[in-house]
Amino acid sequence: MKDLAFLTSPDMSKAEVVTNHVVIAEYAGLNKISVRKLIDNNKQDLEELGILSFEMTKPIKGSTGGRPTKIYQLNRNQAMLLITWLDNTEPVRAFKLALVKRFDELEKTIQTWAKERAVEKATTRSLTDAVQNWEHTNKYSQSNFRKLLTKCATGLPYTKVQARGDKGVPMVDLLTAEELQKYKRLKALVIPLLDLGEEYDYIKVTLEKYATKKAVNAPQQ
Known part of the structure; x- marks a missing residue:
């Protein structure tokens, strides 16, 4: 699962390991809008663990309508905290283990x-x-x-x-x-x-x- 977490920059002197709420939603079997709202409602707690950054993605070229989408980027601790707020389903447990391993791999x-x-x-x-x-x-x-x-x-x-x-x-x-x-x-x-x-x-x-x-x-x- 190489896409569970990723480096923030090709400049290795500045790169950090993060995941995002869309990845969490996809692999935990959840609605990405619900996960984003969960983050919005608990920003203060997440910000105690680091800057809560995000990026705005534009609609796919050629698609009709749509607005830019906010995608939250989460460091290891933020991602682990967010997962504790989710129901402890089998997909969530399996995803958490895989995510920890991927963070370990990239940090190494x-x-x-x-x-x-x-x-x-x-x-x-x-x-x-x-x-x-x-x-x-x-x-x-x-x-x-x-x-x-x-x-x-x-x-x-x-x-x-x-x-x-x-x-x-x-x-x-x-x-x-x-x-x-x-x-x-x-x-x-x-x-x-x-x-x-x-x-x-x-x-x-x-x-x-x-x-x-x-x-x-x-x-x-």
Whole structure:
């Protein structure tokens, strides 16, 4: 049930795990309007557990009539409190267990990303220095190596990764925990090649082979 909870942003440095009242209604077998009214009637209690945010969704394009719909976003504690107000039916009990597991999974993903990002930051200066001291360096080298590392770590062009988030967000903050881990390994491979004075084309081929080999040998989910 991957859609039970989700991250609020592709920018992992700001992402939080939330669900919404429409998801709760659907999986608990309830009317979404009734669930929304329950939230409206108990806002004060829910707000003690964090900001009660919402988004307005527009009617489906091409549909006739209709108004924007308010969809409440709930953090873990808010969602758990809301569920306690529902009848303790079998669907509600099953949904609560599944939701807790999904929150755990996504929160672990954020924690893993944060650890990988901390290690990646520690090596950023080393890569910058290695590129600056590289005997073949030029004014485009820093940018070219960032783009190369990004493509090898994600399988996507740099521009597509940047398109995941708002303008100005550091590219590495838009990588998933798995992509960031791969980016870090590739960076560690680049630095000694730069120190040895290898040319860009050789480094590029080496990284691409390494990335492809890792992808092929990765365990299937």
